[in-house]
Each structure stands twice: as C-alpha cells, then as structure tokens.
Amino acid sequence: MLQVPAHLQNSWESYYMEILMVTGLLAYIMNYIIGKNKNSRLAQAWFNSHRELLESNFALVGDDGTSKEATSTGKLNQENEHIYNLWCSGRVCCEGMLIQLKFLKRQDLLNVLARMMRPVCDQVQVKVTLNDEDMDTFVFAVGSRKAMARLQKEMQDLSEFCGDKPKSGAKYGIPESLSILSEMGEVTDGVMDSKMVHYLTSHADKIESIHFSDQFSGPKVMQEEGQPLKLPETKKTLLFTFNVPGMGNTSPKDMDSLLPLMNMVIYSIDKLKKLRLNREGKQKADRNRARVEENFLKQTHAQRQEAAQTRREEKKRAEKERIMNEEDPDRQRRLEEAAQRREQKKLEKKQMKMKQIKVKAM
Amino acid sequence: MTVNNMADPRRPNKIFRYKPPNTETNPTLEDPTPDYMNLLGMIFSMCGLMLKLKWCAWIAVYCSFISFKSLKCNASGLLSISAVVMSYLQNPQPMSPPW
Numbered sequence: 001m002l003q004v005p006a007h008l009q010n011s012w013e014s015y016y017m018e019i020l021m022v023t024g025l026l027a028y029i030m031n032y033i034i035g036k037n038k039n040s041r042l043a044q045a046w047f048n049s050h051r052e053l054l055e056s057n058f059a060l061v062g063d064d065g066t067s068k069e070a071t072s073t074g075k076l077n078q079e080n081e082h083i084y085n086l087w088c089s090g091r092v093c094c095e096g097m098l099i100q101l102k103f104l105k106r107q108d109l110l111n112v113l114a115r116m117m118r119p120v121c122d123q124v125q126v127k128v129t130l131n132d133e134d135m136d137t138f139v140f141a142v143g144s145r146k147a148m149a150r151l152q153k154e155m156q157d158l159s160e161f162c163g164d165k166p167k168s169g170a171k172y173g174i175p176e177s178l179s180i181l182s183e184m185g186e187v188t189d190g191v192m193d194s195k196m197v198h199y200l201t202s203h204a205d206k207i208e209s210i211h212f213s214d215q216f217s218g219p220k221v222m223q224e225e226g227q228p229l230k231l232p233e234t235k236k237t238l239l240f241t242f243n244v245p246g247m248g249n250t251s252p253k254d255m256d257s258l259l260p261l262m263n264m265v266i267y268s269i270d271k272l273k274k275l276r277l278n279r280e281g282k283q284k285a286d287r288n289r290a291r292v293e294e295n296f297l298k299q300t301h302a303q304r305q306e307a308a309q310t311r312r313e314e315k316k317r318a319e320k321e322r323i324m325n326e327e328d329p330d331r332q333r334r335l336e337e338a339a340q341r342r343e344q345k346k347l348e349k350k351q352m353k354m355k356q357i358k359v360k361a362m
Numbered sequence: 363m364t365v366n367n368m369a370d371p372r373r374p375n376k377i378f379r380y381k382p383p384n385t386e387t388n389p390t391l392e393d394p395t396p397d398y399m400n401l402l403g404m405i406f407s408m409c410g411l412m413l414k415l416k417w418c419a420w421i422a423v424y425c426s427f428i429s430f431k432s433l434k435c436n437a438s439g440l441l442s443i444s445a446v447v448m449s450y451l452q453n454p455q456p457m458s459p460p461w
Contacts (some may be wrong), residue, residue, distance in 0.1 A: 014456045015457075017458070018456060018457060021423075021457075024424070025423065025424070025427065028424075028427050029427075056372075057371055058372060059376075059377055060374075060377045063379060063380040065379050065381060065382060070377045070379055077380075087380035089377045089378045089380075090372055090375075090376055091372055093371075095376075095378050096378045098380075108428065110428060270371075
C-alpha cells in the first residue's frame with residue numbers, strides 16, 4: 001500500500017516543524033523570564049549587601065537625575081534586562097561614584113548557548129569622578145595581564161602616559177597574575193602601600209582592572225576625518241572593574257564577597273587625596289603632559305590650518321554676498337570700498353611682518 | 363566597614379546629580395544587536411510575505427523576539443507575526459523541512 005505524502009495528510013503529526021518552532025519560541029520566552037528574574041535578584045542581593053557601606057559614605061545613594069530635589073532613591077536604576085546602575089554622591093574627596101552592574105544576558109537564549117562554549121563572568125564597574133583638588137597628576141593602572149595589555153592599547157591616557165610594557169606585580173608583593181602600568185616609579189610606590197597590596201593579594205581573582213588617572217578621557221576615539229581637531233576632554237577618574245565569582249553560575253550569596261572590594265574603592269578615594277608627588281615627580285608629570293599636548297598640536301597643525309583657511313574663505317564669501325544683495329548702489333559702493341581698504345590693510349600688515357622676520361633673520 | 367571614626371565623610375552640600383552617559387559621544391556604549399535583529403526580522407518578514415516562504419516568516423518571528431523590542435510590540439514584531447499568519451492562511455499545508 002502506498003503511503004500518502006505528508007503534505008496531503010490532515011493529521012497534526014504532519015505539522016511537526018511548526019510544533020518545533022512554537023516550542024522553540026516558548027523556550028525562548030521561558031528563558032527570558034527566568035533570566036531576567038535571576039539578574040534582578042542578583043542586582044538586589046548586591047545592593048542589599050552594599051547598602052550600609054554606601055549610605056555611611058555618601059549623602060546621596062541612588063539618583064536617576066529626573067527628580068527636582070536631590071534625594072536618595074535608595075534603589076538601583078535598571079537600564080535594561082542585564083545592566084543596573086547606581087549613582088552615589090555627597091562625599092569628601094570625590095564628586096560622585098557611578099556603579100554599573102553588568103550582568104550576563106541571561107534573558108537571551110542565544111547568549112546562554114554561546115556562553116556554554118565560552119564562559120564569561122558578570123562584572124561590576126565602579127567609576128569615581130574627582131574634583132581637581134582630590135588627586136595629584138598621574139596615571140596608574142593594575143589588573144590582570146590580559147586586561148592591562150588590552151587597556152594599554154585601547155585607553156587614550158594609558159597609551160600616551162604609560163608607554164612601557166606592563167610590569168609583573170610580583171615585584172610589589174602582589175600575585176604574578178596581576179600587572180602594573182604606571183607613569184613613573186614614584187606613583188607605583190605611593191599607591192602600592194601595605195593595605196593596597198593586601199587587598200590586591202586577597203582578591204586578585206576578582207580584580208579585572210583598576211585605573212587611576214588625572215587624564216582620563218575613555219577609549220581612543222577616531223573621528224571620521226582621521227584626527228580630532230582638539231584634545232579630548234579629561235576628568236580625574238578612578239575606574240575599577242571587578243569580576244563576580246562563579247563564572248556565570250552566580251548566586252545571590254556571591255555578592256557578599258564583593259563587599260571588601262567596595263571597601264578598597266573607598267580606601268583608594270581617601271588615599272589618593274593624600275598622595276602627592278614630590279617636586280621631581282611633579283615636574284616629570286608636567287613635562288609629560290606638555291609633551292602629549294605638543295605632539296597632538298603638531299599632528300593636527302595641518303588640519304587646523306585648513307580649517308582656519310576654510311573659515312576665512314567662508315567669511316569673505318558671506319561678505320561678498322552681502323554686498324551683492326545690497327539694493328542701494330551708493331551703499332553697495334561704500335561697502336565695496338570698505339572691504340577693499342580692509343584687504344589692503346591686511347596685505348600691508350603681512351608685508352611688514354615678513355620684512356621684520358627677514359631683518360631678524362639677518 | 364571603613365567609616366572614618368574621626369568624622370562623617372558624607373557631605374550633603376557636595377551633591378552632584380546623576381547625568382546619564384551620552385551615547386552619541388561614545389558609540390561603544392550602545393549594543394547594536396537588537397537593531398541588527400530588528401532589521402533582519404523585517405527583511406525575513408518581507409521575504410516570507412512576498413515569496414510565500416513559511417520558514418522565512420518563522421525566522422522573522424525569532425529575530426523579532428531576539429531583538430527584545432518586539433516584546434513591547436513594535437512594527438517589526440507585528441510584521442513577522444502577520445507574515446506567519448498570512449503564509450498559513452494562503453497555504454495551510456505543514457512546512458516541509460529544507461532537507
């Protein structure tokens with residue numbers, strides 16, 4: 001007996017592909033709900049374990065920037081299903097602290113499957129912005145070898161001020177798995193006191209990177225024209241990136257183990273206020289900053305000249321257009337004569353300058 | 363706890379308000395995946411509707427789900443669902459696997 005082809009049968013069994021598709025969608029939705037909830041519980045667990053420390057150090061804990069009054073919301077801002085942030089402000093020695101909880105995309109099934117091949121961990125990033133008087137002028141970073149190599153390439157300030165290869169942490173009594181990038185030896189000696197060494201040694205596995213800089217402007221940004229026309233804006237910043245233990249299989253209890261790292265952050269804020277370079281160090285730092293600025297100006301000299309020329313031509317064209325559009329012929333004539341006189345004066349000034357330069361050269 | 367026993371480090375008069383980071387000045391902050399998935403979803407929806415390919419329509423629905431935003435019912439999500447519905451209304455036969 002011949003079998004009736006599947007597409008001519010009327011039973012639900014022939015719709016197995018559709019059933020598979022719907023099952024897949026249901027699995028995605030279930031994973032979305034479970035993943036989102038897990039991230040939310042982790043975020044809340046982190047906040048519960050850190051709340052007391054933060055409230056004892058900052059007058060404002062939690063702000064979304066929208067309310068009229070600066071009052072603590074006392075809760076995290078949820079940016080999306082896997083990123084939460086918390087803004088704290090109102091403390092000595094700093095402007096404010098932005099904490100970002102960057103969880104894994106547990107709500108995305110594709111991401112969950114990808115992580116089975118390549119495990120990644122949740123991260124907590126703490127960015128402390130400082131006032132001018134809260135920190136002296138230096139650039140310093142310590143962290144895992146891989147992170148230091150990457151940051152030295154990516155970060156504007158680390159590539160400009162810490163050009164030497166990262167040094168092994170073993171020289172300073174911290175695990176070999178950590179490396180140091182520093183503008184000068186005095187800075188490393190100043191930062192790596194016994195308490196800091198203790199923090200780094202006890203929690204080396206959770207430290208991805210620690211970056212102190214008075215010239216922080218974020219990662220290098222390439223403009224479309226090839227080079228930015230002005231130096232990027234810098235801000236005195238401390239940037240800490242911590243790895244949450246568990247390598248993705250994190251539980252709310254693991255958030256307590258991050259508390260000593262927040263203690264280290266607070267300790268660093270107070271310490272850097274007191275850390276001052278000696279005279280030689282300060283001179284070296286000033287020379288470094290002047291060198292970077294000079295290099296930048298040299299590189300962008302051609303672009304700035306071109307931009308100035310374009311502006312001058314634009315101005316001339318606009319003036320000519322104004323004269324052409326003038327209806328009164330007398331007024332037009334007067335404006336033309338005034339423009340010609342201005343051009344003549346400029347030319348005479350330029351000729352005088354050239355003569356003076358020639359005389360000086362002789 | 364590292365509270366300074368000498369003095370309270372809190373300063374209510376030194377409060378700065380939170381300013382959300384500007385993603386225009388730093389494009390690395392934005393995640394492009396939802397936008398790509400959204401676009402892919404729209405392309406597959408159009409293919410599914412015009413070429414009457416059921417598997418295209420189903421992929422469009424998956425893309426819309428992955429781009430998150432469809433869960434808040436945007437145009438791409440509705441388009442992909444309508445692509446699936448239309449292909450089954452026009453041809454109620456079950457989908458055949460590509461192999």
